[in-house]
Amino acid sequence: MLKKEFKERFTNFPNFFKSWIKTFTGGLTLFVVLSLIILPFLSQNQNFTHVFLRQFTLAMIFSIFAASWDLLTGISGQISFGHAIFFGIAGYLCAYLISYQNYPIWIAIIIGALGAVFFGLIIGVPMLRLKGPYLALGTLAISLVLLKLFLMGSLSDIFFGSEGISALPKLSSDPVVEYLILLILMIISFITIIQISKSKFGTILKSIRDDETGADASGINTTRFKVYAFMLSALFAGIAGSCYALFATSVNPTGNFGAVISFYAILMASLGGLTTIRGSALGAFFFIFLEYSLIIAGVEIYVNLIFALLLILVVRFSEHGILKPLLERIKDVWDVLLGR
Amino acid sequence: MGVILEVKNLTKKFGGLTAVNDFSFEIKRGDFIGLIGPNGAGKTTVFNLISGFEKPSSGSIRFDGVNIAGLRPYKIVNKGIARTFQLVRSFKFLSLLDNVSVSCQSRRGREASKGVGIDAYASSILAAVGLVDKARIPPVILPHGDLRKLQIGKALGTNPELLLLDEPFSGLSHEEQQNLTDLILRLHEDGLTIFMTGHVLRELMNLVPRVIAMHQGKFIMDGPPQEVANNKIVLEAYLGKGSEEFA
Amino acid sequence: MIEDILNMIFNGTLNGAVLSLIALGYSLVYGVGGIMNLAHGAYFMLAGYLLLWGLPIFPGFLFLTVIFAVVIVTIIGGLTYILLIKPLQDSHVGVVLITFGLAFAIEQFALIISGTDSVSISDYILFSGTTEIFGYSMANQFIFFIIVSLVVVSLFALFISKSKLGKSIRAVSQDREAAVLMGINANRVLLYTVMISAFLAALGASLYLPGAALSGPSMAWTFLTSSFAVIILGGMGSLVGSVVGGYIVGFITSFTSIFIPNGPSWAHVVPLIVIIIVLIIRPQGLFGKKEIK
Numbered sequence: 001m002l003k004k005e006f007k008e009r010f011t012n013f014p015n016f017f018k019s020w021i022k023t024f025t026g027g028l029t030l031f032v033v034l035s036l037i038i039l040p041f042l043s044q045n046q047n048f049t050h051v052f053l054r055q056f057t058l059a060m061i062f063s064i065f066a067a068s069w070d071l072l073t074g075i076s077g078q079i080s081f082g083h084a085i086f087f088g089i090a091g092y093l094c095a096y097l098i099s100y101q102n103y104p105i106w107i108a109i110i111i112g113a114l115g116a117v118f119f120g121l122i123i124g125v126p127m128l129r130l131k132g133p134y135l136a137l138g139t140l141a142i143s144l145v146l147l148k149l150f151l152m153g154s155l156s157d158i159f160f161g162s163e164g165i166s167a168l169p170k171l172s173s174d175p176v177v178e179y180l181i182l183l184i185l186m187i188i189s190f191i192t193i194i195q196i197s198k199s200k201f202g203t204i205l206k207s208i209r210d211d212e213t214g215a216d217a218s219g220i221n222t223t224r225f226k227v228y229a230f231m232l233s234a235l236f237a238g239i240a241g242s243c244y245a246l247f248a249t250s251v252n253p254t255g256n257f258g259a260v261i262s263f264y265a266i267l268m269a270s271l272g273g274l275t276t277i278r279g280s281a282l283g284a285f286f287f288i289f290l291e292y293s294l295i296i297a298g299v300e301i302y303v304n305l306i307f308a309l310l311l312i313l314v315v316r317f318s319e320h321g322i323l324k325p326l327l328e329r330i331k332d333v334w335d336v337l338l339g340r
Numbered sequence: 341m342g343v344i345l346e347v348k349n350l351t352k353k354f355g356g357l358t359a360v361n362d363f364s365f366e367i368k369r370g371d372f373i374g375l376i377g378p379n380g381a382g383k384t385t386v387f388n389l390i391s392g393f394e395k396p397s398s399g400s401i402r403f404d405g406v407n408i409a410g411l412r413p414y415k416i417v418n419k420g421i422a423r424t425f426q427l428v429r430s431f432k433f434l435s436l437l438d439n440v441s442v443s444c445q446s447r448r449g450r451e452a453s454k455g456v457g458i459d460a461y462a463s464s465i466l467a468a469v470g471l472v473d474k475a476r477i478p479p480v481i482l483p484h485g486d487l488r489k490l491q492i493g494k495a496l497g498t499n500p501e502l503l504l505l506d507e508p509f510s511g512l513s514h515e516e517q518q519n520l521t522d523l524i525l526r527l528h529e530d531g532l533t534i535f536m537t538g539h540v541l542r543e544l545m546n547l548v549p550r551v552i553a554m555h556q557g558k559f560i561m562d563g564p565p566q567e568v569a570n571n572k573i574v575l576e577a578y579l580g581k582g583s584e585e586f587a
Numbered sequence: 588m589i590e591d592i593l594n595m596i597f598n599g600t601l602n603g604a605v606l607s608l609i610a611l612g613y614s615l616v617y618g619v620g621g622i623m624n625l626a627h628g629a630y631f632m633l634a635g636y637l638l639l640w641g642l643p644i645f646p647g648f649l650f651l652t653v654i655f656a657v658v659i660v661t662i663i664g665g666l667t668y669i670l671l672i673k674p675l676q677d678s679h680v681g682v683v684l685i686t687f688g689l690a691f692a693i694e695q696f697a698l699i700i701s702g703t704d705s706v707s708i709s710d711y712i713l714f715s716g717t718t719e720i721f722g723y724s725m726a727n728q729f730i731f732f733i734i735v736s737l738v739v740v741s742l743f744a745l746f747i748s749k750s751k752l753g754k755s756i757r758a759v760s761q762d763r764e765a766a767v768l769m770g771i772n773a774n775r776v777l778l779y780t781v782m783i784s785a786f787l788a789a790l791g792a793s794l795y796l797p798g799a800a801l802s803g804p805s806m807a808w809t810f811l812t813s814s815f816a817v818i819i820l821g822g823m824g825s826l827v828g829s830v831v832g833g834y835i836v837g838f839i840t841s842f843t844s845i846f847i848p849n850g851p852s853w854a855h856v857v858p859l860i861v862i863i864i865v866l867i868i869r870p871q872g873l874f875g876k877k878e879i880k
Contacts, residue, residue: 200441200445200458203434203438203441203442203445204442204445206431206433206434207431207438207439207442210430210431210432210433210434211429211430211431211432213429214425214429214430214431214494215431215442216412216413216414216417217391217393217414217417217422217423217494217495218414218417218442218443218446218494218497219414219417219422219443219446219447219448219449219498220414220442220445220446221414222414
């Protein structure tokens, strides 16, 4: 069944692509992607490549992370408040393999991500008895406990203590190459996640989100699919987590497992609009650059507070995120310009 | 033409309340049976027990000879029993086609749709229930009658042998009822075994050849509608004591 | 050995006293309105920090600061309901997200003002010194706190069963629509419920934290996680469950801390293990049912 669908889409692709570009979303996405491809070549300035460009790279890492969260919460309806778990596990595993076991970078990244998937499985099974807010809190509890384990007490020494692991290599010593690698990863991840959400499998996930009892009554083994959703989401969160470890060249408990990380995923996806996977990218970029501006303005200490208030406002006043209405305004202008 | 569903001594207690009490009956393949009883008689509980949404306190439920009591709903669906709900439910944010295609992805549904593909199969089901022109629309804007048809469509997507319809006529206009009745009769003619509940008697009694009556969780009688309608105990259940005079 | 056992008993009771107060409020709000207020741990933490920040304000009359702290947190609870929870009551995801955001905001706020270091607010201790039993010393403030906690829980039980508001609360928790039909203003009841829960948290904080010290704003999450474990163990929505569960979790934690090798580290994991075990063995907890009993 899956093969047939794949074949159909594959052969259909050129036509699909042509008509897609003509739509607003399609055209805009293409424009954005092209701009992102061109961006690194616009300036040779050291400041530009080593600082400014790296912000984009960071935004792309978090885009993948936010999209993974949206896949689990927005598409599958499983509220995760502990997404830092997958992010952190992958980061630590990747860091450990590179630093202590001399694994090559790419193998370490993949194994890190797979480690996160494994966690998705073992967490999914007990936690999925919880629904809604309970699941949210359950996943939060796990992430907090993991944080404590890594951070405090004598047990944490097994896990490298509060210092973590440092002196990790970067994805590439050339920030432009690093940027392009992440751009490719981001595009692949997004295409994959979006295709998953549009597929028949994705329809099942959405049905579980909309009415789990109804899905059960339709003959769907909801537990199995919820676990799949967890594992898939963990995979992408893990990819992001591994890349982040290499971006920051170190891992430590608070930086990789902190509740703030989970919070960031939620905020970014919410800003962009829950369930619109693309929105997660917008949310991530918006977030990273807002943070960057605040840091430059010298109000670094207020960053998280401002974001917390932003989340409250977004959730309270705009369930579709702030970016979707904004895009709709732009779209209206676009339509007017095209005389529709 | 054998027994498709055999329920023996089915009992369900909720704390101190016995919702279903030592209930037994049999349904044969191809039957078309109504389950009646006043509000609170336990009809929906019986359905919940058969379809796996509740676990029996005691008793057995055998489908095609296999005990299904206490199995999870999706497993029971994949054995061949599908149901609709009294309070209409749907996947709000999915199109009608997707609503049905979810059921078509159950194990039974997949087997049934193997040749033509899931979307085509789901489309044909929507056509069968008269909703194919609304395939791309999400359920939110549909009138009540269409939602009830959608539920049946979703149930059909699992290619059931036994269809449980829980109060399918409630909240429908006369015309919608007629429409739905035609659909249900057609499904029965095509070979589906149908077990239906209702508490408004008129449309049910004119529709089904056989009725099982229950009251306060207990079995009262099983027989053709005319007999059941004239039964003393049934009348008392519906109208209160002293109502034999109305027979 | 005796000392260890006494230590375990005392600390277990102490933990139970704190957890039961916090979990009681948390469980109350869930039972009545189906609301998971993730900011609940933050209320507890905030009360403690308000005491810290209020030190220079009424130097000779610290009890005034305590009153202010409790009142402010109670009001914040009320505002949480009016401004954030009520408008989103149809969306489960929304309530969870927004109270999460609030918890974060409160944590960050405290972080900005006071940083992450541990601070002591021992100025607020009402009963200093210690009492000895069989060679084991117990802080008098904690003894006082345990007694107050038990008294408050008992008074609360009386309140819920006898008072008019208490009965309204129970009615709404059992069947909101029916309660409304009987003329109860469910909205008002929910508001009071959230305020009462915040009050209990703040009260607990003002009597417990002076003896224990503020361990950083992140303690909001620690207490939230522990309360969650308590209500899962006790049964979602059961008030008796949150009290009993509180003491059980309290004892398990102190036992782990003292008798298991690397105890204090493992003690952090206790809430999680409780959650997982309960979910696997008996998901509805000890007294689970969605009714207030």
